[in-house]
Amino acid sequence: MNFASEHRPTQAIINLSAISHNIKEFRGLITVDQEIYAVVKADGYGHGAVPVAKAALEAGATGLCVATVDEAIELRQAGLIQVPILVLGLTSPYGIAEILHYNITITVSNIDFFVKAYEQLEHSEQTELLNLYQLKFHLKLDTGMSRIGLQSKTDIRTFYEQIKGFTWAVWEGVFTHFATAGGGPSTYIQQQWERWEFLLEEVPESVKIRHFANSAMAMYPNYNQKSDIIRLGIAMYGLHPKDLVIKQETYCDEEFEHNATFDQMLALDLQPALQLVSELVYVKKVPSGTSVSYGATYTSQEEEWIGTVPIGYADGWLRAYHSVPVLVEGYKCSVLGVINMDQMMIRLPKAFPIGTEVTLIGMDGGLNNHASSIARQVDTISYEIVTSIGARVPRIYI
Numbered sequence: 162m163n164f165a166s167e168h169r170p171t172q173a174i175i176n177l178s179a180i181s182h183n184i185k186e187f188r189g190l191i192t193v194d195q196e197i198y199a200v201v202k203a204d205g206y207g208h209g210a211v212p213v214a215k216a217a218l219e220a221g222a223t224g225l226c227v228a229t230v231d232e233a234i235e236l237r238q239a240g241l242i243q244v245p246i247l248v249l250g251l252t253s254p255y256g257i258a259e260i261l262h263y264n265i266t267i268t269v270s271n272i273d274f275f276v277k278a279y280e281q282l283e284h285s286e287q288t289e290l291l292n293l294y295q296l297k298f299h300l301k302l303d304t305g306m307s308r309i310g311l312q313s314k315t316d317i318r319t320f321y322e323q324i325k326g327f328t329w330a331v332w333e334g335v336f337t338h339f340a341t342a343g344g345g346p347s348t349y350i351q352q353q354w355e356r357w358e359f360l361l362e363e364v365p366e367s368v369k370i371r372h373f374a375n376s377a378m379a380m381y382p383n384y385n386q387k388s389d390i391i392r393l394g395i396a397m398y399g400l401h402p403k404d405l406v407i408k409q410e411t412y413c414d415e416e417f418e419h420n421a422t423f424d425q426m427l428a429l430d431l432q433p434a435l436q437l438v439s440e441l442v443y444v445k446k447v448p449s450g451t452s453v454s455y456g457a458t459y460t461s462q463e464e465e466w467i468g469t470v471p472i473g474y475a476d477g478w479l480r481a482y483h484s485v486p487v488l489v490e491g492y493k494c495s496v497l498g499v500i501n502m503d504q505m506m507i508r509l510p511k512a513f514p515i516g517t518e519v520t521l522i523g524m525d526g527g528l529n530n531h532a533s534s535i536a537r538q539v540d541t542i543s544y545e546i547v548t549s550i551g552a553r554v555p556r557i558y559i
């Protein structure tokens with residue numbers, strides 16, 4: 162967070178005990194043999210990768226997942242040395258020396274990686290690294306997401322034959338990803354499951370670790386105890402993968418009928434770890450007929466109190482959120498006019514002193530601006546709400 166603006170009252174407050182609480186909720190759902198890997202990609206879903214990773218490991222996670230090698234290096238450089246770190250996305254073979262040096266486990270989808278990685282080491286005269294370190298990898302299988310991964314038994318068989326030539330590579334795991342566990346037709350889960358079991362028939366016995374569960378699959382009663390690793394992302398941060406909000410306001414997915422699965426998913430007590438807060442930096446009373454913000458899209462119809470809040474779209478409070486009220490002293494306050502890059506104006510029910518707290522995400526008294534309810538109001542998912550919070554917003558840990 163090099164560019165965080167410390168001299169401005171806009172902050173993301175991260176409650177690390179919520180992270181550990183949420184991990185323990187999941188430990189209660191799964192068997193002792195299953196491991197939880199905390200997914201801390203995208204700077205820990207905007208919460209800060211290093212503090213979240215440390216809290217998660219203390220709470221019982223035994224590994225970490227990231228999206229890129231650079232994210233893995235950040236964790237290693239922060240002192241997280243022993244723990245396995247799995248990069249979920251595909252990786253450029255040109256980074257092979259660093260991958261080995263930092264003991265990063267990578268995901269591969271074809272044999273090319275190994276060919277090119279070896280050439281790269283030869284080219285830079287670093288092949289001796291292969292005697293010093295091992296390259297651990299997981300093979301990705303595509304069972305219906307159509308993103309990355311091998312799709313057929315023939316491809317897996319060919320891969321198996323070819324990988325034998327790379328004695329320096331350790332094939333540690335195999336995994337897939339479900340497309341509809343967090344929303345969409347639930348029959349598709351069954352289809353993907355069948356495909357997964359079918360493809361696994363071609364994976365050699367020696368590949369011990371087999372995993373498929375993200376947060377949503379980790380909540381599905383019939384599947385969650387079958388994944389050797391739970392790759393726990395959004396739910397670790399206390400947000401429901403389907404953006405179901407239980408407390409204060411209740412939402413239900415229309416296509417998600419009320420049944421035993423639904424009950425179990427809702428029974429989990431997920432505590433959101435992130436609060437986004439700011440303060441009123443300017444308060445004024447304006448007469449009727451006063452236009453507010455760029456484009457003069459809003460004009461007051463009567464005398465009213467207006468507060469200015471130092472947060473804007475460059476902080477991740479996007480222009481699309483203009484219809485999302487923020488909370489001040491237990492009141493819902495509407496945004497007036499368009500959201501600016503660094504500031505926005507809100508309607509106040511009365512005069513409040515400068516320095517009064519404004520809650521953008523989180524609880525204020527009895528009201529809750531839950532990230533999932535904001536997501537539903539602006540037609541997105543909570544993942545996007547929290548990962549959009551900009552680097553300029555300092556993260557404060559409690």
Ligand SMILES: *Cc1c(COP(=O)(O)O)cnc(C)c1O
Binds near residue numbers: 376394
């Ligand atoms: C991001 C990601 C996860 C975590 O997903 P959540 O829905 O946040 O739990 C798991 N697996 C893969 C492959 C991912 O890319």
